[in-house]
Amino acid sequence: MSVREYKSGRSPLLGQSNNSLVMLIAVNALIFVLLNFLKIVYFLSYSDNITAAEFFQKQILDWFTLPAATEKLITRPWTIFVYMFSHLSIWALLSTLLWLWGFGFILQDLTGNKKIFPIYIYGGFAGAVCFLLSVNLIPALHQSINLSPSLIGGGAAVMAIAVATTSLAPDYRIFPMINGGIPLWVLTLIFVAIDYATIASSSGGYAIAHLAGGVIGFIFIRQLRRGNDWSDWMNNFVNWFNDLFNPEKKLIKKFDKEKLENRSTQKTTDLTQQRVDELLDKINDKGYQMLTDEEKEFLKKASKEELK
Numbered sequence: 001m002s003v004r005e006y007k008s009g010r011s012p013l014l015g016q017s018n019n020s021l022v023m024l025i026a027v028n029a030l031i032f033v034l035l036n037f038l039k040i041v042y043f044l045s046y047s048d049n050i051t052a053a054e055f056f057q058k059q060i061l062d063w064f065t066l067p068a069a070t071e072k073l074i075t076r077p078w079t080i081f082v083y084m085f086s087h088l089s090i091w092a093l094l095s096t097l098l099w100l101w102g103f104g105f106i107l108q109d110l111t112g113n114k115k116i117f118p119i120y121i122y123g124g125f126a127g128a129v130c131f132l133l134s135v136n137l138i139p140a141l142h143q144s145i146n147l148s149p150s151l152i153g154g155g156a157a158v159m160a161i162a163v164a165t166t167s168l169a170p171d172y173r174i175f176p177m178i179n180g181g182i183p184l185w186v187l188t189l190i191f192v193a194i195d196y197a198t199i200a201s202s203s204g205g206y207a208i209a210h211l212a213g214g215v216i217g218f219i220f221i222r223q224l225r226r227g228n229d230w231s232d233w234m235n236n237f238v239n240w241f242n243d244l245f246n247p248e249k250k251l252i253k254k255f256d257k258e259k260l261e262n263r264s265t266q267k268t269t270d271l272t273q274q275r276v277d278e279l280l281d282k283i284n285d286k287g288y289q290m291l292t293d294e295e296k297e298f299l300k301k302a303s304k305e306e307l308k
Helices: 020-045 049-059 070-075 079-085 090-111 116-137 155-168 184-199 204-225 232-244 247-286 293-307
Strands: none
Touching: 020 049, 020 079, 020 090, 020 116, 070 116, 079 116, 090 116, 090 155, 090 184, 116 155, 116 204, 116 232, 155 184, 155 204, 184 204, 247 293
């Protein structure tokens, strides 16, 4: 399908409260600020930096990162989602937000505001699952449990958004002032190259996690083209949850529904009266005997309803 088929026509503005891209960036930035604020507190509380780092790791950071060891994961299962929003290094955060903004802006421009957050979650979750499976089941990577015992950052989630955007519109042009624009697939190739240059050398588990994120992004768009929108249930759940704490919204929906029903009833009444008038004109012109059985039955029902 072409880009035009998915063009939303209503690009979310930066100032809108429901802009999913801005919300994702804000959550990543806030958790980064929180972690580093606590890190500073720990380093100011101990004279020994090694001790401070050790306590910060055990008491704070371990609650935000995805552990490779399954026995640790069982004690903090929420990390399978929290890790994808957590960054400790400023360079890791800037890298994530830069690529998230670049691909996410294009994705929202093409599909609207309700796809980017589900794709981010799907990509991060797929990356977490494949990271755990790879480091625990592949002998060559099992040693990484000791060398790199946890997964942190939105790399897999952003990879899902990058691949999803490219799968949706590989010929989408960026920087149109440069020789007519650069195809989106070129930007994706650069992103993948930089990403793998920084992660593949340190841990194969990280590379597999990011690769899994890319695969889920591709599958998401493939299913979307087939009419299967994997984001529907997530968006419906969010709307339901918001309605629980927003009774005014329920009243507005109820009012809108009643208004729509009244309009529908009025429209039906108008159409019925118009048909009755047409049949009466036909009787005047040609006589009652020229009506069909269906028309006679319609007049009979209409007269009974009017008598009531």
